[in-house]
Amino acid sequence: MAKRIDVSGLDVFYGDFKAVEDVSLTVEPRSVTAFIGPSGCGKSTLLRTLNRMHEVLPGGRVIGKVTLDDEDLYGDDVDPVAVRRIVGMVFQRPNPFPTMSIYDNVAAGLRLNGVKKKALLDDVVERSLKQANLWKEVQDRLRKPGSSLSGGQQQRLCIARAVAVEPAVLLMDEPCSALDPISTLAIEDLVQELKERYTIIIVTHNMQQAARVSDRTAFFTIAGAGKPGRLVEIGDTAEVFSRPTEKATEDYITGRFG
Amino acid sequence: MATATIEAPASGPGSVHSSLHRSARSRKARDRLATLVVLLCLLLAMIPLAWILWTVLSRGAGLLGDAHWWTNSQRGITARRVGGGAYHAIVGTLLMALVTAVISVPIALGTAIYLVEYGRGTFARAVTFMVDVLTGIPSIVAALFVYALWVTTFGFQRVAFAVSLALVLLMIPVVVRSTEEMLRLVPRDLREASYALGVPRWKTIVKVVLPTAFSGIVTGIMLGLARVMGETAPLLILGPYTTSINMNIFHGNMAALPTFINQDRNQALQPALDRVWSAALTLIIIVMVLSLAGRAVSRLGSVKK
Amino acid sequence: MSATTAPPPGQPAGDPPASLLSGTGTSRTGDRLFAAATRGSSALVVVLVALTGAFLLWKALPALQKDDVNFLTSRVWQPAGEPPRFGIAALLWTTVLSAAFALLLAVPVSVGVALFLTHYAPRRLARPLAYLVDLLAAVPSIIYGLWGAYVLGPVIAGVDSPPRKALETVLGWVPLFEKTGVARGNVFLASVVLAIMILPIITAISREVFEQVPVANIEAALALGATRWETIRVSVLPFGRPGVISASMLGLGRALGETIAVTIILSQPSSLDRFKLSIFYGGETFASKIANNASEFSTPQKTGAYIAAGLVLFLVTFAVNAVARVFITRRGEV
Numbered sequence: 020m021a022k023r024i025d026v027s028g029l030d031v032f033y034g035d036f037k038a039v040e041d042v043s044l045t046v047e048p049r050s051v052t053a054f055i056g057p058s059g060c061g062k063s064t065l066l067r068t069l070n071r072m073h074e075v076l077p078g079g080r081v082i083g084k085v086t087l088d089d090e091d092l093y094g095d096d097v098d099p100v101a102v103r104r105i106v107g108m109v110f111q112r113p114n115p116f117p118t119m120s121i122y123d124n125v126a127a128g129l130r131l132n133g134v135k136k137k138a139l140l141d142d143v144v145e146r147s148l149k150q151a152n153l154w155k156e157v158q159d160r161l162r163k164p165g166s167s168l169s170g171g172q173q174q175r176l177c178i179a180r181a182v183a184v185e186p187a188v189l190l191m192d193e194p195c196s197a198l199d200p201i202s203t204l205a206i207e208d209l210v211q212e213l214k215e216r217y218t219i220i221i222v223t224h225n226m227q228q229a230a231r232v233s234d235r236t237a238f239f240t241i242a243g244a245g246k247p248g249r250l251v252e253i254g255d256t257a258e259v260f261s262r263p264t265e266k267a268t269e270d271y272i273t274g275r276f277g
Numbered sequence: 278m279a280t281a282t283i284e285a286p287a288s289g290p291g292s293v294h295s296s297l298h299r300s301a302r303s304r305k306a307r308d309r310l311a312t313l314v315v316l317l318c319l320l321l322a323m324i325p326l327a328w329i330l331w332t333v334l335s336r337g338a339g340l341l342g343d344a345h346w347w348t349n350s351q352r353g354i355t356a357r358r359v360g361g362g363a364y365h366a367i368v369g370t371l372l373m374a375l376v377t378a379v380i381s382v383p384i385a386l387g388t389a390i391y392l393v394e395y396g397r398g399t400f401a402r403a404v405t406f407m408v409d410v411l412t413g414i415p416s417i418v419a420a421l422f423v424y425a426l427w428v429t430t431f432g433f434q435r436v437a438f439a440v441s442l443a444l445v446l447l448m449i450p451v452v453v454r455s456t457e458e459m460l461r462l463v464p465r466d467l468r469e470a471s472y473a474l475g476v477p478r479w480k481t482i483v484k485v486v487l488p489t490a491f492s493g494i495v496t497g498i499m500l501g502l503a504r505v506m507g508e509t510a511p512l513l514i515l516g517p518y519t520t521s522i523n524m525n526i527f528h529g530n531m532a533a534l535p536t537f538i539n540q541d542r543n544q545a546l547q548p549a550l551d552r553v554w555s556a557a558l559t560l561i562i563i564v565m566v567l568s569l570a571g572r573a574v575s576r577l578g579s580v581k582k
Numbered sequence: 583m584s585a586t587t588a589p590p591p592g593q594p595a596g597d598p599p600a601s602l603l604s605g606t607g608t609s610r611t612g613d614r615l616f617a618a619a620t621r622g623s624s625a626l627v628v629v630l631v632a633l634t635g636a637f638l639l640w641k642a643l644p645a646l647q648k649d650d651v652n653f654l655t656s657r658v659w660q661p662a663g664e665p666p667r668f669g670i671a672a673l674l675w676t677t678v679l680s681a682a683f684a685l686l687l688a689v690p691v692s693v694g695v696a697l698f699l700t701h702y703a704p705r706r707l708a709r710p711l712a713y714l715v716d717l718l719a720a721v722p723s724i725i726y727g728l729w730g731a732y733v734l735g736p737v738i739a740g741v742d743s744p745p746r747k748a749l750e751t752v753l754g755w756v757p758l759f760e761k762t763g764v765a766r767g768n769v770f771l772a773s774v775v776l777a778i779m780i781l782p783i784i785t786a787i788s789r790e791v792f793e794q795v796p797v798a799n800i801e802a803a804l805a806l807g808a809t810r811w812e813t814i815r816v817s818v819l820p821f822g823r824p825g826v827i828s829a830s831m832l833g834l835g836r837a838l839g840e841t842i843a844v845t846i847i848l849s850q851p852s853s854l855d856r857f858k859l860s861i862f863y864g865g866e867t868f869a870s871k872i873a874n875n876a877s878e879f880s881t882p883q884k885t886g887a888y889i890a891a892g893l894v895l896f897l898v899t900f901a902v903n904a905v906a907r908v909f910i911t912r913r914g915e916v
Contacts, residue, residue, distance in 0.1 A: 075804060077705060098305075104807030114798035118820035127816060128806040133301060177802070184806065304809055311811035315702055318694025319711065322785070325778045326718050329729045387623025395617055396624070404624040406907075407631045413832065413903035414634070414896070415839020417869045421892040422634040425641040429885060446630060453627075479616030507722030509842035510869070513876045535724045535842070542728060542846065557725050568720040572713070 021048035021218045022088040022105075022187040024069060029083030030247070031064050033076060038064045040247035042083075044237055051214045053229035053256065054222045056239035057271065061248025062222050065239070066190050069220065070106035071099040087187065104128075107186035111193045113173035115165030115180070121148075122161040124176055128184035143183050150216075151179035152209050171202020178209065182217070189213060191221040195228065207232050226272060230260055238268045330561075337558030340551060346559075350532075351520035356541065356549035363556050365522040366537040369437065370563070373516070373533060374506050376441040376526055377448055382498060384445075385452035392453075393460040394482055411450040419446040420511035427515070435515050437523075437531040443511035451501035452494075455575075459493025460486060492574050499571030503564045509535035534560040638893040645886025653890065657857060659871070661887030668887045670894055672857065676865035677895070680769045680844065681837035683861060684776035689830050692781050696788035701814060712789065719782035727846030730775035731767070735847070739771035739862075746770065746862065760860040767849025769861040775843055780833035787832065791825030792818055824909045831906030835899045841869040850874075868895040 024046040031039040039061035046052045054062035064073060071092065073079035085092040092102055115124045123130075125144045134140060144161070148154040153175040157168070165176055174194055181189060191210070195203040210219060210232045223229050229236050237253040251265050263269045340346045349362030388408065392401060423443040427433050463486050471481040487494070512518075512533050518540050519530035537556045541549040648665050651658055656669020695715060699708050738745045741763070749770075753759035762768070795818050803813040849864040857863075866874065872888050879885040 070805065072801065072805060075801065100807050100809050102807075103805055108801075108805035110798060110801060110805070112798055114796075114802040116799065116802060116816060116820070127803075131304070131806060131808050131812050131816070133303070180802075180806065304812070308809035308811040311814070312702060315694045315698040318691045319698045321691050322695050322715055322718070322781055325734075326714060326721075328733070329721055329725065332729050332733050333725060384623045384626055387620045388627050391620035391624040395620060400621075400624070403628055407628045409903060409907055410631050410900060411627065413835045413839075413899055413906075414631075415835075415841065415869060415899055417839065417841045417872055418634065418638070418892050418896045418899070421872065421889055422637055424879070424885075425637040425889060426633075428879075429641055429882065430637075446634070449627060449630075477610075477613050479613045482616070503720060507720075507724070509722070509724045510873060513842070513873050514879075535722065538724055538728065539842070539846075553728070557728055560722055561725055564722055565717065565720050569717075572716070 020187060021216060023048045024188065024218060024220075025084075025086045025089075026065075026069075027084045029065070029068065029081055029085060031061065031068055031073060031081050032078070033073075034078030036245075037247040039068075040249050042250045044250060044253050046218055046220060046235075048218045049214055049216070050234045051210060051219045051221060051232055052235045052237060052253075053233035054220065054237050054239060055224075055226060055229050055271075056248070056251075057241065058224075059244075059248070060239040060241045062237075062239045063192050064248070066192055066220060066222050069188070069190055070103045070108055072103070072108060074099055104132075104184060105186055106188040106190060107181035107184065108190045109174070109177050109181055109192065109194045112197045113170060113177050115168075115173050115176050117164070117166050119165055120162045121157050121165050121168070121176060124165045125179050125183050127180060132184070144179075147179040147183040148176075150182050150213065151175045152205060152212075153179055169202070171198050171205060174198060174202065174206060175209065178206075178213075182213070186217065188218040188220070191219065193222050193224060196224060203228070226260075230256060236260070238263070238265070238271065240267050240271070333554060333558045333561055336551075337554035337556075340555035341558060346555065350522045351537070351552075352522075354520065356544045356546040359548045359551075361520075361552070363534065363537060363552075363559055365520065366532040366534045366556060367559065367563075368522060368524070369516075369531040369533040370506055370535075370560070372524065372526060373437050373441050373444065373531070374502050376438065377444040377505050378498060378502060380441065381445040381448040381501070382452060385449045385497075385501075386456060386494070388449070389453045389456035389460060390482060390487075392457055394478075394486070408450050408453050411446060412454070414446065415510075416443070416447055416508050417510040417514070419443045420514035422446070423511070424514050434528075435517055435530075436528060437516055437526040440511050440516040440531075440533075441526065443515060444505040444508060447508065447511075448501040448505050451504055452497040455497025455500065456490065456494045459490035459497075462493075463489045492577060496571045496575035499567050499574065503567040503571065506567070507535070507560065507564045509539060512536045513539070534563075635893075635896065638889055638896060641882075642886050642890035642893050645883050646890050648883065649887075659887075661884045662881075666883055666887060668890075670868070670891055673866060673868050673871055673891060674894070675859070676769060676848075677838055677867040677869075677898075679859075679861060680772045680776060680867060681834055683769070683773035684780060684837045685830060685834050687774065687777035688781045688784055688833060689826070691777075692784035692829070692833075693788055693826060695781070695785045696792050697814060697818070699785075699789055700792040701810065701818065712786075715782050715785050717782075718778065719786075723779065723840060723843045724846070726775050726779055727843035730771060730843060731847045734775065735766035735771050738774060739766040739768055741765055750862065757859045758861060760858055760862070762858055762860050762862040764849060764851060764862060764864045767847060767864050769848070769863060769865060772844050772847045772867075773861065775847060776837040776840055779840065779843065780836050783836060784826075784829045784833045787829035788822065788826050791822040791829075795821045828906040828909035831902050831909070835902045835906070838867075838902065839869055839895060839899050840867075841873050845870040845873045868892065868898075 027043045029039065029042045030037060042065060054066060056062050067073040068081050069085060081093065116127060119127065122144055125147050126140045129140060129143055145154060148157060153172060156172060165173065168176060195206050198206065207228065210221065213219060221232065233256045235253060236256045236259040238251045238259060239248050240251050241248045251267050252259065252263065259268065260272060263272060345360065346362040348364050350365035351361040354361035388404065392404060396404065420443045423439055427439045427442065428435060467485055467489065468481055471485045512535055516533060516536065517530040518536040519532050523529050523531045534556050538553050541553045544550055645666060646653060650665040650667045651669050653669050655671050657672040658667045658669055660667045699712050703711055737743060749759055750761045754761050799817040799821060800813055803816045808816060844867050848866060848870055850866055851864045868891050872892055875888060879888065
């Protein structure tokens with residue numbers, strides 16, 4: 020079930036380059052937290068460290084601590100593959116497996132875990148597609164390729180794929196940036212429903228979106244090119260948007276910066 | 278084993294993850310097995326390379342230190358006798374390659390330029406297809422074609438020039454492909470900048486586009502040369518071997534390294550066998566140096582961008 | 583056509599044209615000549631390929647007309663007889679068998695190597711390793727022949743060599759692996775050497791397609807908690823399949839037409855031997871048959887028989903390469 024995330028004193032590096040510096044924050048279970056800030060401020064990078072996806076890029080490493088319900092994600096005997104099964108991720112651009120059908124896309128995670136029973140798979144596929152608000156649109160064409168769907172549908176398919184393995188946390192990296200306004204709205208509604216079950220962190224460029232969907236907002240910024248990104252403040256979304264404690268946040272939110 | 282295992286409560290039938298520490302053991306084992314298998318594949322591919330190079334080096338290095346190897350022919354040397362050199366064959370190989378290059382490079386450059394700068398429509402597609410066909414044509418078929426043309430139809434003798442004609446068919450596609458690839462990388466802006474200065478199209482191509490793609494063109498030529506120098510089949514059909522030096526590509530037999538090797542490979546006598554392996558080493562050195570240098574040139578060229 | 587669409591030509595100083603926009607005659611002509619020259623060389627390439635097919639057919643036809651046996655189904659090869667009797671059945675069998683078996687050996691290893699280079703090896707190591715694999719392609723085929731026949735052969739393909747004996751013992755009941763008395767000049771050895779020769783081609787193309795797998799596809803699998811191997815199975819291999827198939831076809835084309843290595847390795851069983859389907863039998867491929875008899879092209883009739891064999895080889899490799907192209911184009915469209 021949904022878990023609480025604690026980040027303390029985290030630095031993220033790519034090779035010698037320090038991308039994020041000294042971030043500490045807490046994300047409560049069953050809530051939506053938005054990461055906002057200008058381009059290059061390290062919000063996506065930080066997000067990727069929460070399921071150790073940054074290690075896929077060359078030279079990616081961290082110093083500091085990330086815990087999931089008090090268990091260290093970077094403990095010595097922790098398997099990054101196992102982490103990603105508990106912390107799901109949705110990407111900027113919808114990325115269904117191009118050679119798989121809609122059904123197979125949703126079932127992919129379970130199949131990797133060795134689930135073969137058809138009845139069970141059928142159940143999970145239906146439930147996940149329903150959770151992703153996609154079931155009604157695709158129930159008649161589950162065997163069609165995932166790439167036959169529209170962009171917004173594909174993104175909801177990817178969300179269905181991520182929730183099918185019952186993760187504890189769902190990370191969303193600008194999930195609407197490649198979508199039209201209607202599809203964006205559908206995803207935002209979906210996020211509201213999903214937070215009943217999961218801990219959600221959403222990275223976004225769109226401040227209205229952050230204000231609409233999130234309970235808490237973390238604002239990041241960067242001192243200049245080549246400098247690491249930093250967390251400026253984190254608080255209840257309403258607070259951060261109406262009474263930011265930092266000047267930088269206020270400037271950004273009111274459009275004077277970034 | 279970790280003590281603080283997070284048990285993910287089975288909230289639904291699909292809930293299968295167990296902990297942060299352990300993927301299902303069988304999955305992990307399969308992952309390790311796959312890693313091992315691909316590593317083994319690499320080793321398996323490296324074994325023949327090392328083995329071949331070692332064989333040729335250990336058996337062929339002996340004669341290469343002797344100056345005679347590089348300056349003398351095999352004239353008057355019998356299989357029983359030690360001595361003589363590969364000069365006649367080296368000269369023949371280089372000469373035939375040079376003639377091949379002189380004929381095929383202009384054709385290949387023209388074709389590549391046409392395909393990139395002018396080619397549209399059916400004719401361009403046909404040309405691309407034919408270049409593909411040439412890439413896949415077996416060397417013996419190219420040789421038979423030239424035989425049918427040169428010997429059967431025209432009634433000429435089997436001479437080095439006929440070998441070069443067959444090799445032209447094999448070299449053209451290599452140079453076309455590599456040149457084409459490089460020409461396509463030349464940015465459009467560069468061409469347009471030149472047009473905007475009022476430079477005519479052909480001058481733009483010759484003075485701006487070709488120099489930018491120069492390294493790729495050189496790479497193509499070197500790889501093409503490496504390929505044709507290592508070919509044996511056209512020599513068997515069209516270029517009879519001789520132990521003497523011959524510099525006339527239109528008259529008489531001319532030796533080449535592959536036919537030198539082929540001539541004596543069945544010999545039981547050690548002096549001849551030593552020469553076979555030394556000729557093999559000489560050939561491998563020439564071909565590998567050309568193809569390594571060719572790649573190096575293309576890398577140097579691409580670094581500049 | 584193309585010359586007329588060229589941008590306005592330049593105005594060399596000190597050579598004032600009649601109108602500023604009409605351009606100088608020389609650069610117009612230059613454009614036209616240049617375009618014509620490039621089109622001419624392209625046409626030459628097309629003509630050369632067409633001529634190859636046409637000439638082989640023209641020179642093969644008279645001999646084929648006189649052929650006293652069925653050219654496609656007969657195993658006899660007596661082109662000097664009166665009337666000549668020659669058929670390609672045995673040649674076709676040995677050619678296809680050796681190339682197919684080589685492909686069977688080379689494809690899995692090549693895919694493994696390509697996967698290692700693209701998804702396992704550290705970046706710093708991947709490039710030099712790829713370079714080494716490419717070096718295999720730079721070894722001249724006559725050297726493969728020498729090494730195969732005199733060095734590798736005794737180790738793997740002799741009558742008493744363990745790999746051969748193992749295969750004969752386990753699979754000997756299949757005609758394809760039947761025990762024979764042919765020493766090391768057998769199809770088995772030829773196939774192993776051909777496999778090594780085509781490995782760098784298949785690896786190079788597979789590597790290229792595996793590198794093109796979109797990061798998004800790979801991350802999709804990783805984010806689901808897939809292991810490296812599972813990511814490859816789910817994302818990399820399905821994406822790369824058409825490329826691997828076309829790479830294999832190109833490799834097959836090479837193996838079918840390889841001449842000197844096969845000529846050196848294969849021994850021709852005496853005409854008294856019963857013909858066997860086994861890979862431990864000797865024989866001749868199209869290419870080795872032609873190469874072995876290159877010095878016997880004495881009469882048009884005899885030459886015609888060999889040219890007919892060459893024509894078949896041309897058509898077979900043509901077809902195989904065409905299939906490869908189809909897959910490559912399809913890949914481009916996805």
